[in-house]
Amino acid sequence: MHLLGTRTARAAATVSTAVALTLAPLAGSAHAGSEAATVHGCPSGYVCLYPNASWNNDQPAFKWYRYGSYNLSNQYGYKRFFNNQTGDAKARNCLGYNGTNCQGNQRAGTWYDYDYTPYNSVKLEP
Structure with missing residues (x-):
């Protein structure tokens, strides 16, 4: 009877782990609980x-x-x-050079895929 109880407990633990992993958020947030971590090649x-619109094997271009x-060219x-800053720091894409005519405020710890054709x-x- 002890062997059956052990198998049942192991099966229950496996199901609980699978359910927890399935419910974890995926898109838009890349922090794994630590603000001091390098995530997908992007240091804290x-x-x-x-x-491109992927993590590019954890190799950012910039x-x-x-x-x-920061001015861009040929993007x-x-x-x-990916904004891997900490606290309330913001990152913005701007239509003009030298940070002019900026769009939105992307919060720290989030990522999005944007069409960079109009951004300069x-x-x-902060």
């Missing part, structure tokens, strides 16, 4: 741009750390934009 505190504006089509700069803000 950075904003990263990937060369990594930005300091608040301010077209869909790319993944990225701006990081």
Whole structure:
């Protein structure tokens, strides 16, 4: 009888783990519970741009750390934009150069795929 009870407990634990993994959020948030972690090749505190609408084997094309504006050139089509900053720091895509005519405020810990054809700069803000 003890063997049957052990098998039942193991089966219940396996089902519980599978259910917990299935319910975990996937899209839009990439933090795994630690704000001090490198996620998909993007170090904590950075904003990263990937060369396409994927994690690109954890190889961002750009990594930005300091608040301010960063001009882009020859960036077209869909790319993944990941704000791995901490706290309330924001990241924005801008139509103009030097962080002008910016669109939206992407919160820290989130990622989205954007068409970069109209964008000419990225701006990081506290």
